[in-house]
Amino acid sequence: MIPRHFQITIALVLLAILVSGIVIIRMTHKEEALTLQAAEAAPAAPMVGGKQEHIQLLLAYDEDQALRWRPADIFLPADRNLRAREMLRSVLAQYLQMPSPHPLAKGADIKDVYFISDDTMIVDTTAQFADGHPSGILLEELTLASLIETLTANVPGIAKVKFLVDGKERETLAGHADLVSFYQTAAVHELAKEFE
Amino acid sequence: MRWSKTGAGLAVVAMCCALAISGAALRQQPTTDRQAVQPGTPSPEGQKHAPEFFVMIDPSHGGADKGAIFGEKLMEKDITLRLAREVRKELEERGIAVRLLRESDIDLSLDRRAEITNEQRAGLYVALHAGRPGKGVRVYAPALTDAQQPLAGRFLPWESAQSAALGRSKNVARAVSEELRKKGFTVASLTVPLRPLNNITASAIAVELAPDADDLQSLESQKRQNNVATAIALGIAQVRSQIGAHQ
Numbered sequence: 490m491i492p493r494h495f496q497i498t499i500a501l502v503l504l505a506i507l508v509s510g511i512v513i514i515r516m517t518h519k520e521e522a523l524t525l526q527a528a529e530a531a532p533a534a535p536m537v538g539g540k541q542e543h544i545q546l547l548l549a550y551d552e553d554q555a556l557r558w559r560p561a562d563i564f565l566p567a568d569r570n571l572r573a574r575e576m577l578r579s580v581l582a583q584y585l586q587m588p589s590p591h592p593l594a595k596g597a598d599i600k601d602v603y604f605i606s607d608d609t610m611i612v613d614t615t616a617q618f619a620d621g622h623p624s625g626i627l628l629e630e631l632t633l634a635s636l637i638e639t640l641t642a643n644v645p646g647i648a649k650v651k652f653l654v655d656g657k658e659r660e661t662l663a664g665h666a667d668l669v670s671f672y673q674t675a676a677v678h679e680l681a682k683e684f685e
Numbered sequence: 686m687r688w689s690k691t692g693a694g695l696a697v698v699a700m701c702c703a704l705a706i707s708g709a710a711l712r713q714q715p716t717t718d719r720q721a722v723q724p725g726t727p728s729p730e731g732q733k734h735a736p737e738f739f740v741m742i743d744p745s746h747g748g749a750d751k752g753a754i755f756g757e758k759l760m761e762k763d764i765t766l767r768l769a770r771e772v773r774k775e776l777e778e779r780g781i782a783v784r785l786l787r788e789s790d791i792d793l794s795l796d797r798r799a800e801i802t803n804e805q806r807a808g809l810y811v812a813l814h815a816g817r818p819g820k821g822v823r824v825y826a827p828a829l830t831d832a833q834q835p836l837a838g839r840f841l842p843w844e845s846a847q848s849a850a851l852g853r854s855k856n857v858a859r860a861v862s863e864e865l866r867k868k869g870f871t872v873a874s875l876t877v878p879l880r881p882l883n884n885i886t887a888s889a890i891a892v893e894l895a896p897d898a899d900d901l902q903s904l905e906s907q908k909r910q911n912n913v914a915t916a917i918a919l920g921i922a923q924v925r926s927q928i929g930a931h932q
Contacts, residue, residue, distance in 0.1 A: 551818040554873065624753040624761070625816030626893050627823060630877045660795060660880070664745075664752055665814070667880045670844050676830040676878075683875055 539566035539575075546580050547638040547681070549591035549631035556635055556684040559583075573644045574602040577612065580639050584632075591631060594621020600655070608648035609671065612636070616655040622663040629666035634681045641674040649673055738928070739782035740921060741807035741887075744769035745814050748792030753816045755901040762790065764815040764904050768894065771910050772811070775918035781925065799884035803846070808928055809857060809921065810885045814893040815904055821871030822913060825891040826858035827851065827882035846886050853888040853928055861890065861920030868916045888928050892917060 542565045545558045563579045565572045577599045584593040596617030604610050622629065633652070641647050649671040653659070659668045744765035746752035752761025766787070773783040784805070786798055802810045827847045847854065855876075862874040882889040894913060897903035 554819045623817065625818075626814055626825060626877060626879060626891065627816060627818065627875075630875075630879075664750060665816075665879060667878050667883065669880070670830060670878065670883070672830045672878070676828065680828055680830070680876060680878075 539564045539571075541565075544576065544579075544643050545639075546576070546583065547635050547642065548580065548583055549635045549684075551591050551628065551631070554627060554631075554684070556631065556638070556681055558685075569644065570603050573610065573612075573640055573647075574599050576639055576643050577602065577636055580636055581618075591628075591635070592623070593618070593632070597621060608646055610640070610644075610647050610650050611653060612640075612650060613653040613656055619654040619659060619662055619668075624663040624665065626665045629662040629664075630680075631684065633662065633666050633672070634677060634684065637672055637674060637677045638681050641678065647674055650677075737782060738808035738925070739784055740776055740809045740811060741784050741786060741802045741805070742769045742772055743786040743798055743802075743810065743812040745812050745891075747787050747790055750792060752814070755815075755817075755896065755904060759901060759904060761815045764894065765813040766790075767905075768813050768815075768910050768914060771914035772813070772917050775914045776921065779918055779922045781918070781922065795881040796884065799846070799881035802881075803884075803886050807885075807887050810882070810887055810889040811917065811921075812879075812882065812889070812891040814891055816893050816895060819871075819873070819895045820897050821873070821895055822865050823873045823875060823893040823895060824858050824862045824865065825879055825882070825893065826855045826874075826876045827885075827889055828876040828878045829883060830878040841886065843884055845883060847883045847889060850886060850888045854882075854890055856927060857888050857921065857924050858890045860924045861892065861917050864916040864920040864923070865913065868912050870913070870916070 541562050543560060543562050544565070546561050547556050548559050549556055561579055563575060565575055581593065581597055581599065583589070584591045585595070585597065594617050596615055598615045598618065599612060600615055601613040602610065603613075622632065637650050640650065651671045652662075652668050654668070662668055744762070746760075746762035746765060748762075750762065752765070754760055769785050773785060776783045784807070786801060787793055829845045829848055829851065841848075858874060862872045865872045877891075879891055882891060892913070894904060894910075897909075903909055
């Protein structure tokens with residue numbers, strides 16, 4: 490016959506093991522979720538140095554269906570391609586913050602920006618940028634106009650811009666806005682006025 | 686005698702089987718673009734060079750392409766199809782011929798939509814959409830942001846096939862916007878580089894229905910869809926003579 494106080498002690502030890510097990514499992518899950526979140530939010534390209542500059546970003550505001558210029562102080566490198574990329578990433582950073590004036594999916598980022606001729610620029614975005622972009626003519630056009638106008642306002646000499654998604658051509662951004670064509674920046678400037 | 690009866694019986698059974706199999710095959714066959722065109726109209730081949738004016742209504746998205754999703758189950762592809770049927774009814778009541786690019790839930794690429802519209806020589810192309818944000822209705826005229834020099838001969842650059850009809854498209858967009866305002870809708874008239882509008886050789890516009898504030902059900906409202914359809918039809922009827930048959 491096992492004494493009663495011994496039975497109670499065993500039961501309490503078992504209960505303590507069970508509770509600590511549950512706590513450890515939950516903590517592990519939480520840690521995994523945080524790691525995943527951090528990985529998703531990690532930039533697609535490494536941050537670059539440079540000196541801080543005062544520039545203007547054209548941001549989309551869904552509530553007002555409008556584009557508005559906003560000042561920003563960001564670190565910009567001397568290289569033309571890297572400068573352009575950092576500017577676009579600054580625009581996307583505004584959209585990824587909470588609350589966002591124009592919400593985009595986590596992981597929306599600029600992978601690469603490069604010139605294919607003196608005045609023609611390719612903007613390569615992450616897959617999440619297009620895959621998770623809210624679908625709708627206006628929402629998609631606001632995103633593209635905001636990016637193109639910010640580029641042309643701060644990087645002189647860009648006449649045409651084309652978007653790629655994860656290195657490949659895509660028909661539309663999220664079912665509406667054209668991603669096949671090269672965007673003539675002068676034409677986009679005129680269109681953007683309608684939203685300002 | 687008995688053999689001939691048996692033979693006749695077998696023949697009837699064979700015919701029934703053949704009919705059943707072909708019926709099943711037809712049901713399983715993916716709906717082609719041509720089948721998606723409004724029933725009752727002659728074959729596209731027969732109409733390829735038909736001079737009469739008709740409006741090609743495009744219920745955007747369809748099949749795997751759901752378009753925008755509202756709430757849990759309301760999809761843009763379904764809203765556009767319902768609205769397309771309303772617009773067809775309103776236009777036909779005004780004596781304007783109409784074809785729908787799709788009558789059911791099928792996949793159609795943007796290029797294919799433009800190809801069908803151009804091949805059938807539509808007088809006007811109207812793409813219907815539904816989307817956030819805002820409220821009311823947005824009417825879009827095409828904008829060419831990739832202007833290309835016309836090629837020699839009878840071919841047009843695909844990306845700017847709309848260039849010759851741009852002015853007429855803007856007139857249609859203006860007339861439709863005006864009629865929508867008369868119906869009391871908040872209307873935004875915009876120009877955007879939207880596919881497949883830029884690949885269409887005829888006049889082309891897009892109409893996007895936005896939910897009333899946060900009331901997503903307003904997108905499904907029969908009354909609202911009727912009003913939008915009536916306004917679109919009135920706007921088109923108004924500029925019908927200016928658009929003319931396909932050039």
